[in-house]
Amino acid sequence: MAEAQNPPAGANTSGSIAVAGESTVATRMSAAPSFDVADFPVPHGREEEWRFTPLDRLKGLHDGSAEASGSVKAEISAPDEVTVESVGREDARLGRAGAPIDRVAAQAYSSFERATVVTVPKEAVLDEPIRVGLHGQGGVTYGHTVFELKQFAEAVIVIDHTGDTVRSANVEFVLGDGAKLTVVSVQDWDDTAVHCSQHNALVGRDATFKSVVVTFGGDLVRLNPRVSYTGPGGEAELYGLFFTDNGQHQEHRLLVDHDTPNCRSNVAYKGALQGADAHAVWIGDVIIRKDAAGTDTYELNRNLVLTDGARVDSVPNLEIETGEIVGAGHASATGRFEDEQLFYLMSRGISADEARRLVVRGFFAELVQQIGLPDLQERLIAKIDAELEASVA
Amino acid sequence: MATLEIHDLHVSVNTEGGPEQILRGVDLTVKQGETHAIMGPNGSGKSTLAYSLAGHPKYTITGGTVTLDGEDVLEMSVDERARAGLFLAMQYPVEVPGVSVSNFLRTAATATRGEAPKLRTWVKEVKEAMARLQMDPSFAERNVNEGFSGGEKKRHEILQLELLQPKIAVLDETDSGLDVDALRVVSEGVNRVREGGDVGTLLITHYTRILRYIKPDQVHVFAKGRIAESGGAELADKLEAEGYEQYVKGGTST
Numbered sequence: 014m015a016e017a018q019n020p021p022a023g024a025n026t027s028g029s030i031a032v033a034g035e036s037t038v039a040t041r042m043s044a045a046p047s048f049d050v051a052d053f054p055v056p057h058g059r060e061e062e063w064r065f066t067p068l069d070r071l072k073g074l075h076d077g078s079a080e081a082s083g084s085v086k087a088e089i090s091a092p093d094e095v096t097v098e099s100v101g102r103e104d105a106r107l108g109r110a111g112a113p114i115d116r117v118a119a120q121a122y123s124s125f126e127r128a129t130v131v132t133v134p135k136e137a138v139l140d141e142p143i144r145v146g147l148h149g150q151g152g153v154t155y156g157h158t159v160f161e162l163k164q165f166a167e168a169v170i171v172i173d174h175t176g177d178t179v180r181s182a183n184v185e186f187v188l189g190d191g192a193k194l195t196v197v198s199v200q201d202w203d204d205t206a207v208h209c210s211q212h213n214a215l216v217g218r219d220a221t222f223k224s225v226v227v228t229f230g231g232d233l234v235r236l237n238p239r240v241s242y243t244g245p246g247g248e249a250e251l252y253g254l255f256f257t258d259n260g261q262h263q264e265h266r267l268l269v270d271h272d273t274p275n276c277r278s279n280v281a282y283k284g285a286l287q288g289a290d291a292h293a294v295w296i297g298d299v300i301i302r303k304d305a306a307g308t309d310t311y312e313l314n315r316n317l318v319l320t321d322g323a324r325v326d327s328v329p330n331l332e333i334e335t336g337e338i339v340g341a342g343h344a345s346a347t348g349r350f351e352d353e354q355l356f357y358l359m360s361r362g363i364s365a366d367e368a369r370r371l372v373v374r375g376f377f378a379e380l381v382q383q384i385g386l387p388d389l390q391e392r393l394i395a396k397i398d399a400e401l402e403a404s405v406a
Numbered sequence: 407m408a409t410l411e412i413h414d415l416h417v418s419v420n421t422e423g424g425p426e427q428i429l430r431g432v433d434l435t436v437k438q439g440e441t442h443a444i445m446g447p448n449g450s451g452k453s454t455l456a457y458s459l460a461g462h463p464k465y466t467i468t469g470g471t472v473t474l475d476g477e478d479v480l481e482m483s484v485d486e487r488a489r490a491g492l493f494l495a496m497q498y499p500v501e502v503p504g505v506s507v508s509n510f511l512r513t514a515a516t517a518t519r520g521e522a523p524k525l526r527t528w529v530k531e532v533k534e535a536m537a538r539l540q541m542d543p544s545f546a547e548r549n550v551n552e553g554f555s556g557g558e559k560k561r562h563e564i565l566q567l568e569l570l571q572p573k574i575a576v577l578d579e580t581d582s583g584l585d586v587d588a589l590r591v592v593s594e595g596v597n598r599v600r601e602g603g604d605v606g607t608l609l610i611t612h613y614t615r616i617l618r619y620i621k622p623d624q625v626h627v628f629a630k631g632r633i634a635e636s637g638g639a640e641l642a643d644k645l646e647a648e649g650y651e652q653y654v655k656g657g658t659s660t
Contacts, residue, residue, distance in 0.1 A: 352463065353500045358510075360460050360496075361566065362488035362517035371513055375504025375549070 030331045030343075038268065038298045038332060046112035050077070050123040053116035062115055065294040065326050067262055070233045072153070072179040072207050074117045081124060083152015083178050089131070091143040095168075096132040106130055106159055110185035110213035111239060118211040118237065121181035124155035131170075135163040135189070142169040149178030149206055156182030162192035164217075169389070170196040174230075177203040183211045188220040190244060195223040195386060199396065202230035204261070211237040216276070218244025225384060226253040226282075227393065228263050229400045235264040242273040245307075249278045252384055254377050254397075257323065258404050259288030266296040267312075271305040280312035283380045285373045286323035287405065297329040297343065306337035316347040317376050319369050319405075370401040408438040408475055408491060408573035410459075410606060416469035417451075417458045425466065428454040430631035432470070436574060436606040443609045443617060443642065446628030447650040452610045453497065455628075456578040460494040461487050474574065489518055491573030495563040495580050502550040507562065508532065510550045511569060518570050535568045539595050557588035564595040575599065576608045581616035593619030614646040629653035 041061040044053045055076045056063040063075075073079030089097050100106070107128055113119035131143060143160075162168055166189065188194055200208060208231050216222045228234050240249040249269060257263045269278040284293045297312040316325045329343035350372055358368035374397060381393050417429035428451045436442050446452050458465045459472060461484040472479040474490055482490060502510065511532060516522045523531070536545060539561045551559055560580055567575055577596065581589055597620060599605050609620060617625075617639070625641040626633045627650070634653045635641065 351500070354502050356460075356462055356484060357496070357500045357502065358514075359484035360488055360494055361510075361514035361570065362485050363513055364485050364517070365483075367513065367517070371505050371509070372502065375502075375506070375509070379504055 029329075030333070038300055038330065042114060046114045047119060048108060048112050048122050050116060050119040053119050056116060062266070065292075066235060066264060067233065070207065070262065071117065071209070074120060074153075074179065074181050074207065074209060077120070079120075079153045079179060081153055081155055083154050084150045085154045085156065085176075085178055085180065086146075086148040086150055087129075088146040089129070089144070091131065092139050092141050094134055094137045095139070095143060096134070098130045098132075099127050100130050101127065104128065104130065106161065107157060108185075110159075110187055110215040111211075111241065113183065113211060114237065114239075117181050117209045117235075118183055121155045121183050121209070122157065125157045125182070128157040128159065130159045130161070133162045133166040133168045136165045137163075138167040139169065142171050145170065145172040147172065147174050149174070149176035149180065149202065151177055153179045154182070156180070158182070159185045159187065160194070160196070161187040162189055162194050164189040165191040167193040168195075169386070170194065172196070172198045174198070174200050174202055174208065177206045179207040181209040183213070186212070186214040186222065188215065188217045188222055190218040190220060192217060192220045194221070195225070195389070197225040197227065197389065197393075200226075200228040200230055200234050200236075201396075202234070204230060204232055206231045207233045209235045212239065214238075214240045214249065216240060216242045216247035216249055219246035221248045223250045223384070224252065225389075225393070226251075226265065227396065228253070228255040228265070229396075231261065231263070233262045235262075235266070237266045237268070239268045239270070240278065241270040242276045245273055245275040247273065247276040249276075251278070251280045251282075252380060253282035254380055255282075255284040255293060256373070256400055256404065257284060257286040257291040257293040260290045262292045262294075264294040266294070266298075268298040268300070269310060269312075271299070271301045271308045271310060274305055275307035276305065277308075278310045278312075281380060281383065282313070283315045283317075283377060284325065285317045285319060285376060286325060287319035287369070289322040291323040293323075293325045295325070295327045295345075297345075298332075299330070299341070299343070300332045301334060301338060301341060303334045306335055307339055308341065309339035310341050312343045314345045315376075317350060317373065318347060319350045319373070366405050369405045373401055373405070374398065408604075408606060410436045410492075410574045410608075411473045412459075412470070413472075414470040415455075415458070415472060416467070417454055418466050418468050419454065419464060420466065427468070428465075428631055429458065432632055434626065434633065436608055438573060438606045439603045440624070441600060441607040441609060441620065441622045443611060443622035443625045444628050445611055445614070445625060445642065445645055447654055448612065450628045451631040452628050453578055456494055456576045456608075456610055459487075459492060459576055460484060485517065488570075488572075489520075493567055493570055493572035493575045495560075495567055495575065495577045497579040497582060499551050499559050499563055501552045503552055505550050506547055507550055508546040511546075511566065514566065515569055518572075532569065535565055538568075538598070539565055540591050541565065556583040557585070560584060560588065560592050561595075564592050567599055568595060571599075571602075572605060574606045574608065576610065578610045579612060580609075581611055581613060589616060590619060596620055614642045617642045627653055
């Protein structure tokens, strides 16, 4: 059930489906996951996991030269029943959702001084979102945050990233049995910021994890959203949208690790690009392991190139180690905003910029409508409008 | 009174083998309230005239002038032409995925009217215009031209004509591919706009069939990139009887 369409020039899409006894996703990495930065060699740029990333723009996050020198102003607001704690490195609740998979993530884990642990107690159903504002105030920063939902808890978390910093920070989402979490992470950085982050979600039995990643800003943003399951019946939906502008590098590398029977996952990322040297990378890895019978998974990436000079690399990978599944598929396609579409809209009096905004808004709206939370959808559309007003003019 | 004046228009199109001259000196004046039919065989340059007037980038103006109320149309960008009052109903309208008809119409109306139409009256206006064209209300929520049948595309073009109220409307083979019922509905739409008396219409067609529904004031025969003969509605009857043969073979073009 794979679909791989041929993209036009300026885009690169290569998908693969492997049926194998050994995971190539694991062997493609240059080192095994580890919490210690010393376990990873300094990347030189030709490694599979680094080959799309301009290392010189990581400002030393990858080679140990970036010492913590800056600060991020953090604001957290949460309903009363939620606990927010600042904890030391040795806290046993850190690192449960997965170890760093590359040197930059390990650098963050080896460098943070205090971590934040946010806990939603058992069976608590929050009527207001937990809001986290992280505003970069310059310099290099590292961080670590754990969000834990105990059994049957339900919550929405909105994380906003703004300002300027060079940052590597990992985030864990630990979902107890039957818990329901929607998390929205908005990367609305200044155009000078660098942001790398591994998002590890551990989805409990019959739990539902919904992630919405929105990347607009930054000079370089590189995110690794990853999901694994601790019991059957878990569901993960990973949505993303990105608008990659002049000179920006925005990279989203996803992994859904189906290691447990009867779990579902659905991945849908959409990106629009415009301007010279805008570069977006989307890697979608899904592994269905031998024991994960009854898995149902689909991943999709769609990109829209608005102007010449932008580049997309889109690589879906699906590895299947068992045939006893409900469904597995992927699709990736990159299209251009065609001159004929532009002509049609302009022939109705609509300016070229307005025409682009109209098309991108529509392109993203299709994805936003799938998210299924009306309040959130409205806010996302407003955010998209603001981004388009600012960048397509 | 709005007047479109085309004078000695020469247009070439860029092909792989280099530029190819299509229009070779077109002269035509269309005034508000008038309807001109342009008829001609395939390849005579009818559609090139339509797209050149709208400003399609594929075509290069190599000579002549086009003015609308004295303003130089050829100097204007595509959207400026539309805002100045030119409208082109296309033969093959393109799909615009992700953009709903209702959003598109409102954006276009806002652009051509210079301000956003008041939401309440606008919704009513669109609803009524759609009903007149026998379009289902659900149409407004579909994406522009995506999955539309040939007839739906043409209705959608005429819907825009009714809502955008241009000074000069160019209808490029709006009748092609329509069955009789759809042709009647679409023609009635065009006639409603014409009856307002504010629009000058340039009706481009290969067949005389549509002229039974939309009565032209003048008929022009297009051949080899220019107007070969002009006359009243009776010229269409002659074409119906004799076809284009004499224009294709004859020495009307140099």
